[in-house]
Amino acid sequence: MDWGLVHAYTPLFVTALRVTLMVSAGGVAAALVVGLLVAIVRLWHVPVLDQLSIAYVEVARNTPSLVQLFFLYFGLPKLGILLSQETCAIVCLAFLGGGYMAEAFRAALVAVPPIQHESAQVLGLTRRQAMRHVVLPQAMAQATPALVANVVFLVKESSVVSGIALADLMYVAKDIIGQSYDTVEALFLLVVAYAIILLPISAVGSAIERRFAYGR
Amino acid sequence: MSDRTRASIPANSTSAPTAQSSAPLSGRQPVLELRNVTKRFGPLTVLDGIDLSVAQGEVVVLVGPSGCGKSTLLRCTVGLEQIDGGEVLLDGEVVSGRERTQQDRSRMGMVFQSYDLFPNMSVIDNVTLAPTIVRGQSQKDAREKAKALLARVGLADRADARPSTLSGGQQQRVAICRALAMEPEVLLLDEVTAALDPEMVHEVLQVVLELADDGLTMLIVTHEMSFAQAIADRVVMLDAGHIVEEGGPEFFTNPKTERAKAFLRTFEFHRSGRDS
Ligand SMILES: Nc1ncnc2c1ncn2[C@@H]1O[C@H](COP(=O)(O)OP(=O)(O)OP(=O)(O)O)[C@@H](O)[C@H]1O
């Protein structure tokens, strides 16, 4: 491996790292919100939205992310909706990730014993108050491992955005390899860059798990 | 205030104080009233036209064989189950048959058999949660009241503990405090000691007895017969969805119906070949 080349390519990867981080962070945040809302809609069996949510989760989880991205990037403009590359990338991750996050939240929400909802209800809490103060905090403890796994999955999956020429880590690496055949150096920097993002996520995930561990 | 006097749980309350008449405490406005309440689960009619009223300050004990519908009756009363017929009245006002308002629901307290404290918050936060977010009390006021309640059940020093670090008996006492913090007009208890180790039963029932002495209106389901006898102003026996007998605490010593006699015999032990 040519360390000189590694050094020379580093600035490109730093810029690309920012892009990957921005897309991932936006996508993960939106996926968490979508996932939580979908999970609550399903838990409460909200009419109409419940069925839509089931369909959404199936589509999000069972279609290739590249197809989802192409649909947003090339399909939506035909319907008169123009999104920037960045917006497209974030919306794509939110759509994909929302399906997975929804399942993680839902599994944790249904694991909270019914008596917890009932106790809150008898005390006069509304369903929303019970969700916020009683059910969700307990579900979070249970959901955290799956949510963290989903975050890692989404960061890795963010590499699909290179498919619409957004200059993320994957795009830059492929670009270098295609132009100069410096494969080893490019892949080395790619691995390092992803490790820089993903390792702290695992660490933060474990910390959150400990924070939420009440023990019943 | 109560016009009853009680000693302790095993007290053989044959010395009936004045107000322990077998009829609902007459002349007093019922706090809670069930009129012709019917509840079905699919083809199964669990409650079949139940009429029951609980007067201000009265303690009604509901007994009956397992599966006869006692829990269902309490759950229908507080609105955890929708009833299929009849109505539930609180202070003369119908509260069943529609989505209950937040205020309606908070006017009745209920403590369940299983431990159901919120594990994600401390003991005192369990007690202050509903008063602050449902009633809008300030944190400070709610905490002061919660501390007083916890002190009353002997748990002042555990205010900041997590529920999971308490014994079952302690958890049930906190659950009672949590219900009382909302100052319910009537408190419903569903076999609150059934899940406890025997040595913890007494401490919880003692708390309930003290509440009765303070004049709290209660509807209690229990299998602890000596406790039931000590605390009851009135006993209602349920069997197969019907009230089969209703009377004062003499129910336990002198039941009138065959059903009640048979039921009470299930709590006795005899060795064959000996006189009991
Ligand atoms: N959600 C439900 N769905 C269907 N059947 C139910 C439901 N809840 C209770 N039942 C049935 O209703 C009947 C009465 O149950 P309930 O729990 O009220 O009895 P119980 O008197 O409290 O009994 P126990 O003394 O064992 O607590 C039982 O036959 C029970 O199987």
Ligand SMILES: [Mg+2]
């Ligand atoms: Mg029961």
